[in-house]
Amino acid sequence: MLVELKVNEGWSLECFVCGRAFEEDVTSFLCPSCGGLLQLIKTSHLDVDALFPRNEGRLTLWRYRRALPFDEGVEPVTLGEGGTGLVRSVHIGKGLGMNELFIKYEGQNPTGSFKDRGMTVAVTRARQSGAKVLICASTGNTSASLAAYSARAGLRSAVVVPHGKVASGKLAQAVAHGSEVLIVKGDFDFALSMTMEFAASDRSFYLMNSLNPYRIEGQKTVAFEIFEQLGNLVPDYIVLPVGNAGNISAIWKGFKELKAWGIADRTPKMIGVQAAGASPIAEAYAKGSNVISRWEKPSTIATAIRIGNPVSWMKALAAIRESRGMAMAVTDEEILVAKKMLASKEGLLVEAASAAPIAALNHLAPQLEAGALVVCIATGHGLKDQTDFQPSLLDAPIYQDKEQVLAALKRISAFDIEITR
Numbered sequence: 171m172l173v174e175l176k177v178n179e180g181w182s183l184e185c186f187v188c189g190r191a192f193e194e195d196v197t198s199f200l201c202p203s204c205g206g207l208l209q210l211i212k213t214s215h216l217d218v219d220a221l222f223p224r225n226e227g228r229l230t231l232w233r234y235r236r237a238l239p240f241d242e243g244v245e246p247v248t249l250g251e252g253g254t255g256l257v258r259s260v261h262i263g264k265g266l267g268m269n270e271l272f273i274k275y276e277g278q279n280p281t282g283s284f285k286d287r288g289m290t291v292a293v294t295r296a297r298q299s300g301a302k303v304l305i306c307a308s309t310g311n312t313s314a315s316l317a318a319y320s321a322r323a324g325l326r327s328a329v330v331v332p333h334g335k336v337a338s339g340k341l342a343q344a345v346a347h348g349s350e351v352l353i354v355k356g357d358f359d360f361a362l363s364m365t366m367e368f369a370a371s372d373r374s375f376y377l378m379n380s381l382n383p384y385r386i387e388g389q390k391t392v393a394f395e396i397f398e399q400l401g402n403l404v405p406d407y408i409v410l411p412v413g414n415a416g417n418i419s420a421i422w423k424g425f426k427e428l429k430a431w432g433i434a435d436r437t438p439k440m441i442g443v444q445a446a447g448a449s450p451i452a453e454a455y456a457k458g459s460n461v462i463s464r465w466e467k468p469s470t471i472a473t474a475i476r477i478g479n480p481v482s483w484m485k486a487l488a489a490i491r492e493s494r495g496m497a498m499a500v501t502d503e504e505i506l507v508a509k510k511m512l513a514s515k516e517g518l519l520v521e522a523a524s525a526a527p528i529a530a531l532n533h534l535a536p537q538l539e540a541g542a543l544v545v546c547i548a549t550g551h552g553l554k555d556q557t558d559f560q561p562s563l564l565d566a567p568i569y570q571d572k573e574q575v576l577a578a579l580k581r582i583s584a585f586d587i588e589i590t591r
């Protein structure tokens with residue numbers, strides 16, 4: 171049965187725009203007064219020991235549960251998300267004169283993207299609400315993640331995805347986890363607007379896109395993790411791909427909380443990177459405008475961020491402004507080069523969207539102060555998205571016997587191979 175969920179004690183649910191406060195979750199996750207996005211605010215501070223408990227033996231993001239909007243007793247719907255590697259660059263940074271470049275490899279999450287951080291929290295909340303069907307629009311990763319966490323929770327899910335623009339690996343995940351996959355003629359923005367409408371008008375549909383503020387609470391934990399992994403340090407810059415703009419808002423919220431609670435003494439600059447063919451936020455930033463203009467025909471090989479009307483644009487512009495960061499755009503060609511570099515020089519296979527921050531470094535590096543500590547967020551795993559990958563193996567010779575393979579190996583060993591450390 172569907173219940174009106176009271177906002178947890180010690181938390182307030184507020185409109186990001188007009189500040190109106192709500193005692194209960196709002197089904198549409200939009201302010202009924204002004205249409206603004208909502209945000210959850212923790213009303214009391216946490217100290218460092220409460221946020222980073224020792225010896226709990228849990229490496230998932232639920233170790234930060236005191237910073238999440240639940241009572242202690244709530245049983246999370248979890249697949250072991252969070253605890254992803256923060257990998258120091260061995261090659262790309264050097265090439266750019268950056269000694270302190272790190273990559274946060276979010277592809278290591280259970281379904282292969284950062285979406286799992288938001289989904290574990292939002293599905294835990296949805297289960298409390300007694301929701302019947304969890305729904306989202308998606309460019310792929312959100313649908314894969316929602317499908318997995320719904321399966322885990324024993325709840326039904328349906329995902330609305332744009333025809334022809336979702337990587338097959340992501341669709342395969344949604345189907346495998348038992349989600350209803352609804353493919354629509356139109357792009358992500360069209361899919362999202364109808365999904366938001368359905369959730370607002372019928373409470374049996376529970377909205378799981380990132381305007382759901384519980385998603386944001388889960389995703390903010392990457393900030394806590396980076397801080398811990400750097401030995402209680404805040405990076406100078408966080409560089410990440412921006413699509414619907416939930417994640418940049420979430421990570422900024424996490425770092426702001428660390429500072430507000432007196433755990434960190436500063437915040438990083440947030441650098442949002444979009445694909446040139448789908449960059450309304452970078453456009454607004456370049457114009458110095460505090461509103462975006464919707465792009466009617468977004469186009470990029472990085473299908474995960476092929477979005478023309480990002481729902482959280484206002485939060486994203488605020489994050490960039492408040493952090494004194496910036497938004498920028500990179501071309502598909504630059505993205506593909508960066509993706510190849512990450513795979514062949516760093517050992518990290520990421521999807522195209524996730525390579526955008528690395529592509530941006532070519533433009534950023536000359537502007538950075540010496541020794542700047544930079545963390546790029548590699549948002550999703552490359553295995554599920556090979557749409558842009560031209561497998562050279564298709565043209566490779568087929569060896570007929572052991573001798574031929576050995577001859578090939580000998581040819582290879584005849585080359586001097588330079589190994590970078």
Ligand code: F0G
Pocket residue numbers: 283285307308309310311312313380411412413414415416417418474475521523524549550
């Ligand atoms: N990187 C990847 C791999 C993504 O899948 C997405 C978003 C983003 C970056 C951008 O994050 O939307 O919070 O700014 N994917 C969504 C989806 C839209 O449906 O999977 P954002």
